[in-house]
Amino acid sequence: MKILVTGGLGFIGSHTVVELQNEGFEVIAIDNLSNSSIDVLEGIFNITGKKPIFEKLDLREKSMVQDFFSRHNDVVGVIHFAASKAVGESVENPLLYYENNINSLVYLLQELTKLPQAHFIFSSSCTVYGQAEKMPITEDAPVQTAISPYGNTKQIGEEIITDVAKVTNVNSILLRYFNPIGAHSSAEIGELPIGTPQNLVPFITQTAMGLRKELSVFGKDYPTSDGTAIRDYIHVVDLAKAHVVALKRLLNKENSEKVETFNLGTGTGSSVLEVINTFEKVSKQKLNYKIVGRREGDITEAYANTDKANDVLGWKAQSSLEEALASAWKWEQKIRR
Template identity: 45%
Template sequence: MPQTVLVTGGAGFIGSHTCVDLLHSGHEVVVLDDHSNSAPEALERIAKIAGRPIAAAHVADVRDRRALDAVFTSHPIDAVIHFAAKKAVGESVQIPLAYYDINVGGTTALVAAMHDHGVHRLVFSSSCSIYGDATTVPLTEESPAAPKNPYAMSKWTCEQILADLCRHVPELRVLALRYFNPAGAHPSGLLGEDPHGVPNNIMPFLTQIAVGRRDELSVFGDDYPTADGTGVRDYLHVVDVAEGHRAALDHIDDGPGMRTFNLGTGRGASVLELVRTFEEVSGRSIPYHVTARRPGDVAELVADPAKAAAAWGWSARRDLAAMCRDAWNFQQQNPSGYAP
C-alpha cells in the first residue's frame, strides 16, 4: 500500500537513490536534510528520474526537535527511513564526539519525535562496520559485534538503543540494515556520489582522479592478510541498496520488535581489484601509492546476504563493473558534481 515516508538524509548519496525507488513504487516522500554532505540539486534530479516530485523538503538538522515536530505535524508520516548521519571511519577517529553527538543524538531525537507523533515504523541505516575485524567471512547477522572505530561504535550503540526501545514500546517496529560498501550511481547519470571536500569513500576518489580533479589514490596499507595485501570489501551497487530499503519498508510489519539484516553481494573485492576494474571500464589509468594503514580500518568485510533473500526475496543484481560504469558515467556528466 502507498505510504508517506520521511527520509532523513534524503538528498544524500544513498538517500536520494532510495527516494527514487520509493517514488517509483508509489509512495509519497518527505525529505529532511541539512545538506551538510549533500546538495539541494539532488532533490530536483530525484523528481526528474521518478517523473514526479517529492511531497516536501525540510532543511534541518535531525537533532532539532522543534524542526522534527514541525515535519510530523505537517505531514501524515506512516514510516521513517533514517540515513542522516556522519559516515567516515577515518574522520570518526579524529572527531569521535561529533560522531556520537550526530549519529546517536540524531537517532534518539528522531525516535522521540516519532513516538510523540504516533509513528512506530523505522528502517534504520546501520553498517557492516559494527562487525569489526572479522575472524571469519562471510558475516551473518549472528556474527559478533566488535566495532573498532567511533563510527562503527555509534551505529552499534544506535542498534542497542533501538532494540531496547522495542522491548519497552511494543508497537515500535525497527529494521536495522547493515549494508556493506555502497558504490556506483543511478544509470541515468543524474544521481551519484558527490561528497563535500575530499572523498572519504574510494569510488568518488577514483572518478575524481579519472576526470582530472585529483592526482592519485592513496591505498591505505598493502600488508593485510588478504590475497594482494589490500583491504577487501563487499561493494554493493547503490541502486541495490535503495531497493533493499524499499523491500525492508514493504516487510516492516512481518514481525514485532527490532530485526537486523545484512545487505551485500556476498563477494569481496580488494582495493586493487576495484582499481583494475575501474580502469578497464573507464579506459583511464589510476595512479596510486601505498601509504600506512588508516586507523580504524579492518582487513576484510564480506556479507552473507541470505537472510534478506529468504525473508524478502531481495538480492543484489549489479556487479562491480556496473558500479564502476555507473559511477564513471555520473562523473563524466557532472565533472564538478552537482555544482553548476
C-alpha cells in the first residue's frame, strides 16, 4: 500500500515515515525543505534499511500538486504534516500561515476527491481548544476562538475537512496533538529546527550545548503551581505510532464516522520549570535561563484526556518525560559532533 506523507522529512513526519516502513507500507515523502533537511533521508535509511520515495515539492503550488497525483494515482492514504507551526511566528506573519497551511490543504483535498476512495490523516493541534475551561481536555471540549493565526489555521483546516467529507469519498481522522518532543532512540532522526528554535525542548538542548546564551522562560505569573505555563509533552515516537494506528483504522474501514477526532498526549501536564529541572536531572547539565515576559498567543495550561485514543484506537503513550528529554539530548549531542 502506497502512503503519501507530506512534510515527510520534518520532525513528526520523519518519525512517522519510519513507523510506516516498519509496518511494511510503501512511503512517498514530499517536503519543500523549508524547515527540514535532505539528510533526514539517510537517517530514515539507517533505521529501517529503506529510503522512502522522495520528491521536493511545495504544496502551495497547485500545478505541482496536480502533477504529483497524475503520476501517483495509486496512493491509498495521505498523512498531512506539511505546515508552518510556530505560534509566535504566526502572530508576526499571519499571511504566511494562512497561505501555507490552508492553501496546501485545499489543493491536496481537491486531488483526493478525484480518487475512488481516499483516507486522510490530518495533523491538527490542541491549540484548537484555546484556553480550555476544564482539565484534562476531552475531544468534546468546545473549540474556542483561536488565540493565534497558527491555531486558527488548524481550526479552519478541521472545518474544511469536515465540509469536504459530507459530499465526497474522503474519510478522515483529525489527530489533535499536544507537545511533541524527543527523538528516535537511535539518534538517527530528531527535531532539527532551522534558525532560532520556536519550541521549548530544542531551545533547552541548544542552550545546554552552548549554542544559545540562555533560555527565555516566557512568564512566571501564570496561575499554576510554579507560575510557569503547563503543557502535555509527548514523545514523538509515541505520536508517530498513533498515526499508523489511525491510518490502519481507515484502511480497514473501522471508522464509525466520516471524520473522527482524537487527542494525542500523555494525559499529564508539566510546567516549563518542571521540564527544565527534569532535563537538568537526565542530562546532568545546568541550564542558564531567564524569566521574561509572557509571549503573545500563549495560554496558561493544556493537557489531554486520552481516554478516547486509548479505548477506540487502542493506542497509549508509552514514554516518560525523562525518556523523551534524554532522547532529545542524545540527538542534540550527536548532531553537534
